[in-house]
Amino acid sequence: MRISELARAAGVTPPTIRYYEAIGVLPAPPRAANGYRHYGPGDLERLRFVTRARALDFSLDEIREVLAFRERGEAPCRYVLEQIRAKIAEIDRRMAALAQLKQELEQIQAETAHLLPESPAVEEGCVCHLIQAAPVSAGE
Amino acid sequence: MRISELARAAGVTPPTIRYYEAIGVLPAPPRAANGYRHYGPGDLERLRFVTRARALDFSLDEIREVLAFRERGEAPCRYVLEQIRAKIAEIDRRMAALAQLKQELEQIQAETAHLLPESPAVEEGCVCHLIQAAPVSAGE
DNA sequence: GCTTGACATTCAAGTAGCTTGATGGTTTAG
DNA sequence: CTAAACCATCAAGCTACTTGAATGTCAAGC
Numbered sequence: 001m002r003i004s005e006l007a008r009a010a011g012v013t014p015p016t017i018r019y020y021e022a023i024g025v026l027p028a029p030p031r032a033a034n035g036y037r038h039y040g041p042g043d044l045e046r047l048r049f050v051t052r053a054r055a056l057d058f059s060l061d062e063i064r065e066v067l068a069f070r071e072r073g074e075a076p077c078r079y080v081l082e083q084i085r086a087k088i089a090e091i092d093r094r095m096a097a098l099a100q101l102k103q104e105l106e107q108i109q110a111e112t113a114h115l116l117p118e119s120p121a122v123e124e125g126c127v128c129h130l131i132q133a134a135p136v137s138a139g140e
Numbered sequence: 141m142r143i144s145e146l147a148r149a150a151g152v153t154p155p156t157i158r159y160y161e162a163i164g165v166l167p168a169p170p171r172a173a174n175g176y177r178h179y180g181p182g183d184l185e186r187l188r189f190v191t192r193a194r195a196l197d198f199s200l201d202e203i204r205e206v207l208a209f210r211e212r213g214e215a216p217c218r219y220v221l222e223q224i225r226a227k228i229a230e231i232d233r234r235m236a237a238l239a240q241l242k243q244e245l246e247q248i249q250a251e252t253a254h255l256l257p258e259s260p261a262v263e264e265g266c267v268c269h270l271i272q273a274a275p276v277s278a279g280e
Numbered sequence: 281g282c283t284t285g286a287c288a289t290t291c292a293a294g295t296a297g298c299t300t301g302a303t304g305g306t307t308t309a310g
Numbered sequence: 311c312t313a314a315a316c317c318a319t320c321a322a323g324c325t326a327c328t329t330g331a332a333t334g335t336c337a338a339g340c
Contacts, residue, residue: 004316014317019298034306036317057241060297081252084245091242095235101197102231105224112221144287154288159327174335176288200326 006039010047017047025050025064057087146179150187157187165190165204197227 003014020026053063143154160166
């Protein structure tokens with residue numbers, strides 16, 4: 001099949017596939033006489049593996065490493081499990097950071113909700129007190 | 141004060157300050173005879189405003205816009221409140237996505253936890269079943 | 281007077297994961 | 311025969327910076 005067919009089957013765009021090839025996540029496929037890339041079912045499987053791993057928030061570097069295990073005939077499972085463990089920990093950290101951020105934003109909303117509705121006097125000289133009042137804590 | 145002093149006071153690095161100046165988030169300060177940038181207390185205030193807004197997850201584009209309000213003598217509060225509303229909605233979306241992702245990762249962990257400990261037979265031909273088994277659903 | 285170290289300057293490129301655009305060749309349907 | 315839809319390559323753009331190279335400036339110690 002040609003690149004757009006493969007792309008449709010995997011739910012990505014042709015440039016994404018060429019990009020994956022350029023950075024070594026996908027192998028360079030054989031070309032037809034006109035230079036068009038020609039893919040087989042194995043390529044679709046491999047690409048689907050990549051999109052699944054991306055959906056699980058693996059980086060392309062990590063995916064390339066997992067695929068390298070496969071090339072060498074080794075099993076990456078132990079490595080992948082370790083990555084998953086680390087990823088869950090990071091998700092917890094990110095969710096906590098987002099929760100704190102949300103709380104800060106909601107606090108600003110609450111503090112100013114009764115001040116703002118149609119009271120232009122409040123806006124004079126505001127530069128802007130909404131953010132002025134915010135803490136500097138959160139920094140990813 | 142000089143750039144590294146300003147940087148320390150605001151908790152950023154000198155290159156970050158030059159970057160902010162280059163993209164128009166901070167104004168170009170006057171220079172000493174030797175070409176060094178020279179900053180006053182107002183610059184520190186403005187920079188602190190920027191770091192606070194960044195901590196609230198405003199993009200530099202949004203911050204530039206808010207500061208433009210200030211330059212024009214208008215109050216950005218209403219605009220900022222609208223942004224905050226949108227930002228909270230997006231945080232909810234991102235947290236939901238992260239929660240789903242976490243659930244999928246934990247499911248993989250649970251499904252394989254009893255298989256993996258010291259059983260090399262499982263690893264033969266695994267290419268890798270952990271990710272093979274994962275759904276393709278989540279895509280930010 | 282000279283060196284050393286800590287500062288300052290500029291410009292360019294790298295980071296992640298693509299997307300978008302320019303430019304041009306190929307194939308296919310009508 | 312032409313127009314649409316595909317393919318190719320290369321380059322640049324996106325966010326928010328960081329890092330590196332090459333060079334200039336200044337205060338202190340010998």
